[in-house]
Amino acid sequence: MKARFTCINLLILFLFFSSISFAQKETKAKSTEQKEKTPKSSKYEIQGPYCNGLARVRMNKKWGYIDKNGAEIVKPKYIQVENFNEGLARVRGQKGWGLIDTTGTIILVAEFNYISDFTDGKALVRMIGGQETYINKKGQNIGGR
Numbered sequence: 001m002k003a004r005f006t007c008i009n010l011l012i013l014f015l016f017f018s019s020i021s022f023a024q025k026e027t028k029a030k031s032t033e034q035k036e037k038t039p040k041s042s043k044y045e046i047q048g049p050y051c052n053g054l055a056r057v058r059m060n061k062k063w064g065y066i067d068k069n070g071a072e073i074v075k076p077k078y079i080q081v082e083n084f085n086e087g088l089a090r091v092r093g094q095k096g097w098g099l100i101d102t103t104g105t106i107i108l109v110a111e112f113n114y115i116s117d118f119t120d121g122k123a124l125v126r127m128i129g130g131q132e133t134y135i136n137k138k139g140q141n142i143g144g145r
Contacts (some may be wrong), residue, residue, distance in 0.1 A: 086105060095128075099139060
């Protein structure tokens with residue numbers, strides 16, 4: 001009876017550890033698939049996924065954007081950039097955060113401490129002095145709190 005009990009326990013342990021091993025292998029396969037979905041370009045140090053048809057890229061520690069054909073839409077010149085959301089992206093220059101559109105046009109000069117995501121067509125911005133206000137997608141102050 002004791003041998004049978006030991007055999008059953010060993011079988012359970014074997015099945016438990018083999019299922020963990022199998023799950024780990026499956027996770028590795030998924031991460032490989034995700035990496036392949038982000039095209040790589042030998043020209044850039046880092047290239048992010050495409051969002052609104054543009055991808056973030058880093059060259060010489062500066063960030064910019066390329067389109068799906070690899071053409072530079074925004075030359076790498078920013079300290080930090082975010083993915084496009086509702087046609088706008090937050091970019092960080094020497095003086096602070098700003099906004100650009102998908103053509104690279106500056107909507108809001110990069111001189112703010114903080115810019116939130118847009119919700120219902122407006123975003124909260126915090127100025128260097130700490131004052132806060134809301135802006136619309138054109139970068140215009142619409143006030144309120």
